[in-house]
Amino acid sequence: MLNRNKVNKIIYWVSTLWLSLGMLSTGIVQLLRVKEDTDFIINMGYPVYILTILGVWKLLGVVAVLVPRFLLLKEWAYAGFFFIMSGAVWSHLVLRHSFGETFPPFLLLVLTVVSWYFRPAERRLSLTFQ
Known part of the structure; x- marks a missing residue:
């Protein structure tokens, strides 16, 4: 039997x-800058250069989340993922996109929260104020 x-x-x-x-x-x-993704971003009303910003942040965030140590950086990466994905979900909802278009960023938002919540103690930042 598995323990908690x-x-x-x-x-x-x-x-x-x-x-x-x-x-x-x-x-x-x-x-x-895959054409379909670029067209999608333009149709949503965002500038194309946002793709570079988001792409770089996502790749750096993945490294920060997976690499041991650098606990403060992990917290920032999780926060960044949360803001990026909640913004994406909100954009889809405001533009009344279908469930199929809204679900992928929603799933990544849920995975962000679940991963952050269940991270082991050695991957948690503990702040002590004196």
């Missing part, structure tokens, strides 16, 4: 690997 700690680690690693794969793949697509 082991279950939490499994949830953490599954969600973190799926999150990382999603951010890595979309970040690469954004940096390569």
